[in-house]
Amino acid sequence: MDQGLFLLFAAVAVITALAVVVARNPVHSALALMACFLQVSAIFVLLAAPLLAVIQIFVYVGAIMVLFLFVIMMVDVREATLQRFLPGDNLPAMMLLALLAVEMIALILWSNGFSGTEPALATGRDQIRRLATTLFADYLLPFEAASVILLVALVGAIVLARKEPG
């Protein structure tokens, strides 16, 4: 049951990820990326991480994709849609990608540590409580640093995108 669902979500995620790279129109890329993020959040649910799945939908599908679509509306993408995506015209990059894929897949398949199935995890309502306790007790300083980084990024984005006076 879980394996079938995983295969379904993974197949759709890979197909939509390919569509992100291959699509000529950036709007199509953005919509395919949104579909891919939805599949990944479903995989997070399969991994017994429902909080991360909800955060994934809120942040990626809700915030980041709206940001991308707004920027696509602001800039003129008509000229960019005319250029073709030609795999094969950049041979070193293709070789590097093939090497990367073969290396990582060989590492996963030959290693003994990754072959086992996951242990039965204590799921339930208590899990998110323990996650939050760990986050706010042991990782309070990184949490605060992340919030400061978000604030700085907010101010920086406004300053960067503002029209220069004069």
Add this chain to the structure above:
Amino acid sequence: MMVPLAWYLLLGVALFVIGAAGVLLRRNILVVLMSLELMLNSVNINFIAFGRQSNDFRGQIFALFVIAITAAEVAVALGILVALVRNKPTLKVDDVTIMKG
């Protein structure tokens, strides 16, 4: 039937390589940024899968931080992109050579 850990890792590898292909092969800045998002997301899958495997919350916590930093990165990158397009109306990565890069 539980899903083996290697399946999650293989999915992460597939998404990472597809994202790297987008970064290396596409010449459109917007698509390059979206491919970067894809790569970060595949790393998140690995974090959560390993965290589940070793029955530890820290995988999820690190994935949470990755998501937060990604949001900040996208906001700054799109701000830079808007400022760039205002000065030089192009979306091709190769045309942006003001810094002689």
